[in-house]
Amino acid sequence: MERLTPEFFKRTPVDCARDLIGCTFEWRGCSGRIVETEAYAAEGDPACHTFFRPGARRFVADHPAGHAYVYLNYGVHWLFNILVKDGPMAGFVLFRALEPLAGIEAMRVRRPGRPDHELCAGPGKLTRALGIDGGHHAESFLSLPDCGIRPGPGAGILSGPRIGISVAKDFPWRFGEANSRSLSQKFK
DNA sequence: ATGAAGATCCGG
């Protein structure tokens, strides 16, 4: 298997989020090792947009597994998710951190003054570094020639509570690679 | 129309 197909995202959001750790995210000339993700469930998860936003529920209904769900947070930061559906449970995987691998020059231009290992060490940071914004919302990026995800093994995968939310803090749905320098925060 | 809240980041 060269790249992940939409089939990968027809499982539970938690399975997808955990199994993405160690994979390589490729995006228009840039790439990075996926070292941190979070899972959100379309049903029964008060932290998921579908819980309080009709538009998010419509997005889940109207788009296939593997499409990008990109939204602006706090009026400042774009956050990148992948739609999960057609399996046991629908939802999203939020990309929280990458270790830069390729296109690092372009990332430095978009995030000047940061050490390389911090270029993509956060959900808003990685979209900035890769040039992802609302124009990519609902994109079928897995099928684009210069985008995709290559499978790879994670090493020492940790899990813990999701970050930055005010509800459902007990769900241990954040995943990360133990010894990565590019995590957005440490795991406890 | 208007207001509130939000899966963040940065600088003081």
Add this chain to the structure above:
DNA sequence: CGGATCTTCATT
């Protein structure tokens, strides 16, 4: 720690 800055949604 507070401010930035914008969208979605509910309420008036």
